[in-house]
Amino acid sequence: MVIGLFKLVCGRWKVFALFNLLFFGSVLAVVFLAEFMFPPPLYNGWSPNALGVFLDGSWPFMVFGIFLFNLCVSAFVVVTLPGIVFFPLSTFFLLFRAVLWGLLIYALPIWPFVAVLPTVVLEGEAYVFSAAVGTIVGGSWVKPDWLFKDEGLSRVDAFKRALKEGLRGYVFVAVLLFLASVVETATIIFLSAVP
Amino acid sequence: MKVVNGNNWKALFLLSIVVPVGLLVGFKLTGLLGEPAKITETITLEPVTREFERPNQDVHLNYSLESSYSNNEILAKMCLLIGGYHEDDPLLSDHITIRVKMNLTGADPNFSIENVYLIFRDIYQGSSLYFLRTDVNFQSANLSLVKIVDGINGENNTKASISLAGLNHPNDVYLQWNAIWSLHSLNTQDHELNATYEVTYYNGTAYNKIVQPFNVQINGGTEP
Numbered sequence: 001m002v003i004g005l006f007k008l009v010c011g012r013w014k015v016f017a018l019f020n021l022l023f024f025g026s027v028l029a030v031v032f033l034a035e036f037m038f039p040p041p042l043y044n045g046w047s048p049n050a051l052g053v054f055l056d057g058s059w060p061f062m063v064f065g066i067f068l069f070n071l072c073v074s075a076f077v078v079v080t081l082p083g084i085v086f087f088p089l090s091t092f093f094l095l096f097r098a099v100l101w102g103l104l105i106y107a108l109p110i111w112p113f114v115a116v117l118p119t120v121v122l123e124g125e126a127y128v129f130s131a132a133v134g135t136i137v138g139g140s141w142v143k144p145d146w147l148f149k150d151e152g153l154s155r156v157d158a159f160k161r162a163l164k165e166g167l168r169g170y171v172f173v174a175v176l177l178f179l180a181s182v183v184e185t186a187t188i189i190f191l192s193a194v195p
Numbered sequence: 196m197k198v199v200n201g202n203n204w205k206a207l208f209l210l211s212i213v214v215p216v217g218l219l220v221g222f223k224l225t226g227l228l229g230e231p232a233k234i235t236e237t238i239t240l241e242p243v244t245r246e247f248e249r250p251n252q253d254v255h256l257n258y259s260l261e262s263s264y265s266n267n268e269i270l271a272k273m274c275l276l277i278g279g280y281h282e283d284d285p286l287l288s289d290h291i292t293i294r295v296k297m298n299l300t301g302a303d304p305n306f307s308i309e310n311v312y313l314i315f316r317d318i319y320q321g322s323s324l325y326f327l328r329t330d331v332n333f334q335s336a337n338l339s340l341v342k343i344v345d346g347i348n349g350e351n352n353t354k355a356s357i358s359l360a361g362l363n364h365p366n367d368v369y370l371q372w373n374a375i376w377s378l379h380s381l382n383t384q385d386h387e388l389n390a391t392y393e394v395t396y397y398n399g400t401a402y403n404k405i406v407q408p409f410n411v412q413i414n415g416g417t418e419p
Contacts, residue, residue, distance in 0.1 A: 013204035020211035028215040035228055039364065039397050042309050043231035105219070109230050113223055121216060 012132065019128045019135075022091065023098050027124070030102025041107035059185050067181035070123065075130040075173055080166075083134020087142060090134030094127055112191055119184045126176035133166040133173070235401040240264055243275075244410040250280045251382050251416055256291070260409045268306060268398045272298045275390050275409040290377040295357075297392060300367040305399030307364035311338065312393040314356045319386050321379045323347075324354035332373035337365035345374075354388075364397075383415040 079097070083090025101120060105113060137159070140147050144158030153161065222228045243260045250256075258277040265271070278292035299308055315324050325345050327333070338359040345355035354376075361368060378386055388411040395404045 013208050017204055017208040017211050020208060021215075024212055024215035028219055031219060031228060039305075039307065039399075040229055040232040042395065042397075042402050043233060106228070107231055110223060114220070117216065117220065121212060125212065 012136070015132050015136065016128065019091075019094065019132050020125070023094055023124055023128050023131075026095055026098035027102045027105065027120070030099050031106045034103055034106040043107065043109055059189065062185045062188070063178075063181050066184055067178050070126070070177045070181065071174055075127060075177065076170075079127055079130045080134035080137075080170075083131065083138040085138065087135045087138030090131040090138065094131035097127060098124075115187050115191060119180055119187055122176055122180035122183060126173045126180060129169055129173045129176065133169040136169075137162045137166045232402050234395060234404050237404040237406060238264075239406040240408075242408040242410050244412065245277065246412040246414065249382055249384075249386075249413045249416040250282070252282050253280065255279045258411075260411070262407050262409075264405060264407070268302055268403070269394075269396055269405070270300045270302070271394060271405055271407075273392050273407050273409075275411070277411060287375060287377045288379050289382070290375050293374050293376055293388075295370065295372045295374065295390070295392075297370045297394075298367070299369075299394060299396070301396065301398075303399050304366070305397075306366055307397045308337070308361035308366075308368045309395040309397055309402060310341070310361060311359040311368070311370065311395075312356070314391050314393075315354045316352045316389045317354050317376075317386055318352060319378070319380060319384060320348055320352060322354065322386060323377045323379065324374055324388075325377070326355065326357065326372055326374045334369070334371045335359070336367075336369040337362045338368050338370055378413075381415075382417060385415045386413040387411070388413075 074097075079090055079093050082093055101124070105116070105120065108116065136147060140162030141155045141159040144151075144153045144155055147162060148158055219228075240262060243262050245258050245260050247256070247258070256277045256279060260275040260277070262273045263271070264273075274294075274296040276294040276296060278294060280289070280291050281287070282289055284290055295313060297311070299311075301307065317324070323346050326343060339362050341358040341360050343355075343357050347354065355374070357372070359370065376388060378384070380386070388409075390409040390411070392407045392409070393404060394407075395402060
């Protein structure tokens with residue numbers, strides 16, 4: 001299984017690299033644009049309510065709450081599923097998230113900015129993978145030759161194969177999102193403890 | 196000729212994360228990306244107060260507590276209107292209708308309203324305050340509702356709070372909202388409603404805040 005996953009990623013370096021560049025490049029671009037277009041953001045401090053958002057701040061529940069929400073809603077429903085229906089939509093929703101994150105990051109002072117970066121990288125990478133999966137599966141039935149060159153697969157066969165590939169890809173998404181939720185919980189607890 | 200081989204794509208994959216994130220951190224740490232601003236000045240205005248004896252029958256009070264403040268940055272008109280007193284309502288018990296009203300205008304084109312926060316407290320624990328959610332009772336311009344909490348008995352006898360944000364850095368905003376203050380007490384009971392309006396604005400170079408407290412004191416009367 002591990003070898004299969006490795007092969008999957010190796011076979012799609014190009015796609016992942018392009019999506020990464022799009023996502024993290026867009027976050028950077030939005031932060032810069034916001035810096036020059038808007039007045040300096042007002043920082044009112046970290047909201048202590050953040051701890052209570054997920055089930056009264058019990059950290060194991062927070063980890064699983066964040067993980068399940070990000071996996072089911074943020075990654076699958078928002079990013080991957082629209083791409084399966086119409087493949088450019090995964091890219092669109094990935095970029096939309098990049099804009100939102102850029103606007104959120106831009107409003108942070110240095111120390112919370114540095115504290116949230118590991119979460120941004122891990123979670124962002126998971127969304128990059130989920131967008132790539134959505135695009136690959138969505139693109140497979142539109143034009144099988146794009147993904148499986150010279151194999152002469154029918155649309156149905158190409159879709160089935162891409163779906164299989166996508167499911168394996170989602171193992172990466174789940175692992176990354178789980179790590180991200182652990183880091184995010186630790187970051188929330190840390191930021192809530194700092195006055 | 197193969198310009199980009201597999202290893203190069205792997206390198207590009209890593210660089211596509213490392214370069215943007217590295218640039219973000221680098222620019223932030225070197226100060227090229229600025230720090231967010233903090234409120235530089237808080238102007239607390241004199242409280243506007245009104246004291247009256249608690250009626251023991253339905254009556255139109257029509258008291259208007261008004262405040263007008265201006266400097267070279269902002270013209271702020273804030274009101275708390277006390278409408279009618281209603282005795283023994285089967286649903287709301289003894290209650291008073293109130294209206295929150297404010298109009299804020301900036302003097303400078305770079306001026307913008309950042310947010311508006313209103314908090315209501317009553318010294319009497321048993322009372323409650325509800326904002327009416329229908330269109331007739333709520334009118335606003337260039338403001339979006341961020342959070343509303345009402346019908347509670349929170350910390351420091353907080354009965355309700357409203358948080359609004361300026362929409363697209365507005366130069367002027369307007370708000371009018373009707374509410375019901377249910378007293379839930381005998382007519383002999385005193386009440387004191389403290390309504391505080393907090394307006395945060397950007398004057399083009401810094402953020403300032405205006406705080407306007409309103410006090411409505413009701414002295415207990417006699418049972419009907």
